Amino acid sequence: MTEFVLVSGGHTGGWIWREVAAGLRGAGAGAHPATLTGLGDRRHLAGPGTDMDTHVEDLVQLIDHVDAPEAVLVGHCYGIYPVLGAAGRRPDRVARIVYVDAPLPRDGLSLLDQVREQMPEGPVRDRMLGQPARAEGGWRVPAPTPEEWRQWGNLAGVSEEALARLAHLAAPQPVRTLTQPVRFTDVVDELPMTGVFCTVGGTMDIAGVQALVATGNPLFRQLAEPRWGFFELATGHWPMLSAPDELATVLLRAAAGEGHRVARAEGVREGAPTG
Numbered sequence: 001m002t003e004f005v006l007v008s009g010g011h012t013g014g015w016i017w018r019e020v021a022a023g024l025r026g027a028g029a030g031a032h033p034a035t036l037t038g039l040g041d042r043r044h045l046a047g048p049g050t051d052m053d054t055h056v057e058d059l060v061q062l063i064d065h066v067d068a069p070e071a072v073l074v075g076h077c078y079g080i081y082p083v084l085g086a087a088g089r090r091p092d093r094v095a096r097i098v099y100v101d102a103p104l105p106r107d108g109l110s111l112l113d114q115v116r117e118q119m120p121e122g123p124v125r126d127r128m129l130g131q132p133a134r135a136e137g138g139w140r141v142p143a144p145t146p147e148e149w150r151q152w153g154n155l156a157g158v159s160e161e162a163l164a165r166l167a168h169l170a171a172p173q174p175v176r177t178l179t180q181p182v183r184f185t186d187v188v189d190e191l192p193m194t195g196v197f198c199t200v201g202g203t204m205d206i207a208g209v210q211a212l213v214a215t216g217n218p219l220f221r222q223l224a225e226p227r228w229g230f231f232e233l234a235t236g237h238w239p240m241l242s243a244p245d246e247l248a249t250v251l252l253r254a255a256a257g258e259g260h261r262v263a264r265a266e267g268v269r270e271g272a273p274t275g
Contacts, residue, residue: 002095002255003030003068007059008240009077010178011143011170013040020240023248029255032071034062036082036177038140043171048139051176052110056085063090070095072255076240081105081182087191088184096192098254100247101202101237106219110181127151135175143170154201157235157242166241189222194254195230196247198237206230209262216265229259 004024006017014033021031036055038046059082063071072095075083080102087094103114112129119125131141144152146167155163197205209230212220222228231250235243253259 001028001030001068002252003066003071004032004251004255005059005062005066005071005073005083006031006033007036007073007075007079007083008034008039009079010173011039011141012166013042013169013171015040015169016166016238016240019244020248020251023245024251027248027252029252030066030068032062032066034059034079038174038177039171040169046140046172046174048137049176050139050174052081052085052180052182054174055082055177056089056182059083059086060089063093066093069093072096072098072251074098074100074251075102076100077102077237078111078177081111082177084184084188085182088188091185091187091191094191096194096255097188098194098196098251100196100239101198102195104219105182105184107184108181111178113181124152131173131178132175136172139176140172140174141178142172143167154198154236155238155242156200158238159241162238162241166238190227192227192257193229194259195223195228196239196250196254197230197232198235198239199232200234200236202237205232206260206262213262214265221265224262224264226261229254229257229261231259 008016013035017033021033024031035042036058038050063086070093073083073087080099084105087097115128135141146163149166199205209223213224233239233243233246239247
């Protein structure tokens with residue numbers, strides 16, 4: 001039986017995977033929605049010292065307590081950062097890592113480091129980089145209001161009822177989880193990976209991956225390796241709320257090794273320097 005560890009994005013907890021987890025279990029898989037320290041029903045456990053290392057340790061403990069040799073780790077948005085950190089500490093327990101509408105973290109950088117380095121100028125970038133200044137008591141970023149949720153990420157397909165639940169259950173985000181760099185070992189770069197792109201209002205799709213690989217940039221060369229597969233979902237940034245059945249199906253297919261593969265850049269030999 002395939003076991004899934006489900007890790008949500010910022011301000012949210014395991015509750016957001018309710019329908020997806022039901023779909024996975026209905027298909028005979030195991031589902032373990034993670035609630036990281038300070039979020040969901042663990043919001044009361046947060047403090048000024050809650051950081052990326054804390055969330056990585058949360059997942060290491062969860063992985064250690066999954067009663068199976070391996071698990072598929074699924075990270076949505078922010079959640080991919082602690083997923084990679086935990087995978088670096090327990091690579092032998094990881095069957096696959098699935099990025100759900102998530103960035104491609106780099107070892108030694110925080111989420112906000114990558115926003116500063118890679119996100120185009122605009123209001124979303126400004127809001128993200130301004131989070132530390134808004135932190136209550138200097139250590140936790142207030143949960144977004146319904147209107148702020150509309151600004152933070154594409155809500156295509158999310159019902160008003162689901163949006164109300166999102167706003168009601170969202171928790172403040174410990175700011176050090178956004179500013180402390182994530183660390184993971186080179187062995188993570190050998191694990192099977194899947195990218196799931198939410199294409200309604202999104203900024204990346206499979207064609208975009210192919211274009212990145214075609215540049216020959218070493219940062220993106222790995223995306224053409226056979227261990228990587230890709231899917232697209234025609235929905236917004238919150239597929240666990242807008243398309244839970246479709247997301248569950250994609251996760252099951254990813255665990256089985258399915259997914260679109262992209263071609264290597266022409267004229268770039270494996271291991272050859274570029275630029």
